[in-house]
Amino acid sequence: MAGSQIEQWQEPELQGDPAVETAAAAAAITLAPALAPLPRPRWQRRLAIALGLGALGGFGGLLWWVFLRTPPSPYVLDISPSQSEYALAQGDSPRLSWQVSHPRQVQTILLRGYAPDGTLAYGPETYDLSQGLPVNLLPYCDQARRLLTCRDVPLDLRQPGQYRFELTLLPDMGLNLAPVRAESSLVTVADLPQPRVVELVPDQVIYSEAGTQVSDSNPTLAPAVTDAGIRVSWIVANPESLQDLLLVVKRPDGTTLGGRRFTLRNPSSPSPVALPEELQPFCQIQDRLICQGVPSGMVEVGQYQFELTPVPTNLGDRDLPAAKQSEVVNIQPRPVRIASFTINGREAEPKYLVPVEPGQSIPGFQVAWRVEGGSTAKVELLPSPGTVGLQGALSMPLSPAGTTTVTLRVTDGQNPPLVRAVTFETFNPRPNQPVIINQGGGSPNSSGQPAPAPSTPAPAARPRDPLGDSLRDSDSTSGSTLPELQNRSPDELDLKF
Incomplete structure (x- = not known):
């Protein structure tokens, strides 16, 4: 009943309204089954497949780069001296430049210098790159991601000769790579000119x-x-x-x-x-x-x-x-000079005559000298005592032989010596003393001969003064002096030493 009322209520409306009929027709078309789509072109399907494979390959390549790829080996792009000849006379020392690829793979750089016969002449100089550029390379090198460039690195080399330098790269231990070596051209270090x-x-x-x-x-x-x-x-x-x-x-x-x-x-x-x-x-x-x-x-x-x-x-x-x-x-040497040479306090004369009466003791004398000279001066008093000092005094006896010579000899060790000699000659002042005969005669002696008259007694001897006039006159000959001395009394002779 209810259903029939609805149908009754709707049906007249549907049938009588043209707008409703149009909307219903459109709805009927929409709710009808869809037709089968047309197939896509082949190129689109191939492009989609290619894109999928590319994406898959890129992902695999990424995995290989990260986990399975072998890193590139570092190598020396260039090693060369700044110039081929250096002169030690100008204070020059060799300078070396080099370029290394992939420096991040390098842990250590070794630099050596070899003579032409292969003898190690320089180094090894070690540069540690594990923590970046070392301090001693900072003024000369620039490091990028893929390239290390060093220019005019000075080498502490002062030995003259010819050298060939070798740069050795030691890669990181974890990379398991072999060392890389490269050599420079020949460098000549000229010797300093000899002083x-x-x-x-x-x-x-x-x-x-x-x-x-x-x-x-x-x-x-x-x-x-x-x-x-x-x-x-x-x-x-x-x-x-x-x-x-x-x-x-x-x-x-x-x-x-x-x-x-x-x-x-x-x-x-x-x-x-x-x-x-x-x-x-x-x-x-x-x-x-x-x-x-x-x-x-x-x-x-x-x-x-x-x-x-x-x-x-x-x-x-x-x-x-x-x-x-x-x-x-x-x-x-300093020139030598005999400043003084004295006998008994008076300047020495070349010759002295000394009267000595028979039975009397032979007198002595005192000689003194003073010599000026340097370190090589040598003074001798001959015949004795020989070498003496530059100045001094000695008491010396006269020889009983009748003649005594004392020589002062001075030398400087290079030039001819200076010589002063003094001769002493003794003599009897009364060689012919007369005998006095008694004129009145005398009683004969036991032999029947008359006894000789007593001689006149000689004057008593007096103390004699020091060296006097006879020595000052000693340069005269004995022939001219003896008569004069013979007529003098002992007091006048003044010849005591």
Whole structure:
């Protein structure tokens, strides 16, 4: 009943309204079964397949890159010196440039230098790249992801010769890659020119002994040597290659007396040549080393010859350069002089006549001397006691033989000696004493001969004074002196010593 009412209510509306009929027709078309789609073109299907395969391959390639790919090996793109020749004389040292690919795969770089015969001459120099560029390469290198570039890296190489440098790359241990090596072209390091002594001269060839008084009255005397001793001057070419200077002092016969070493460069580092403190007041370095008036300390009397030898840097097994010798220098002794030579306090005469009466003791005398001279002066009193000091006094007896000669001999060791001699000659002042005969006669003696008259007694002897007039007259001959002395009394002779 209800259903019929609905149908009754709807049906007249559906049948009578044209708009409703149109909407119903459209709905009927929509709810009808759909037709089968048309097939897609073949190229679209192939493109879809290709895209799927590409995506799958890209994913697989990514997995291979991350987990299965072998990393690229590093290698040396270039290694070359900045120039083929270097001159040690100009302070140059070899410089090397290189390029390395994939530096992140490199843990260590080794740099070696070899002589042409294969002998290791430099290095190995080690650069650790595990933490990035080392500090000693930062000023010379730039590192990118795939390239390490180093330019003009200086090498501490001061030995002359020819070298070929080798760069070795040691990859990271985890990569399990073999080392990579590359060699540079040949590099020549020119030797420094050898130092050479051009001139070695003493400031004077003749000196006088220290303390010698040189005056206008002695124009032949050379200037006296000072406490600095003999001074020498020299000129050395190519001083930039000097290590040391050896100054040796010898005798003319080759005997070495001593020497000095002047160090001009620190042997433990390649520092430039510099004057030592003891040479600074006397020398200067320009293109040559010029030294003037260098004191040697040689002050003793004698003959000397100097020898200067330059010692170059990097001498190695090579022989020393030739030494330069100076001419012979002579230090002459101070001239000797007999300042005084006295007998009994008076200046000595060449000859003395000493009266000695028969039965009387032979007197003695006192000789004194003073000599001026230097360290080589030698004084002798002959025949005895021989060598004595530069001054002194001695009491000496006269010889019973009748003649005594005392000689003072002074020498400086080089020049002829100075000699002063004194001769003492004893004589009897009364050689012909008369015998007085008694004129009145006398009683005969037991033999029947008359007894001789007693002789007149001789005057009593008086104390005699020190050396007097007879010694001052001793330069006269004995023939002219004896009669005069014979007529004098002992008091007047004044010949007691």
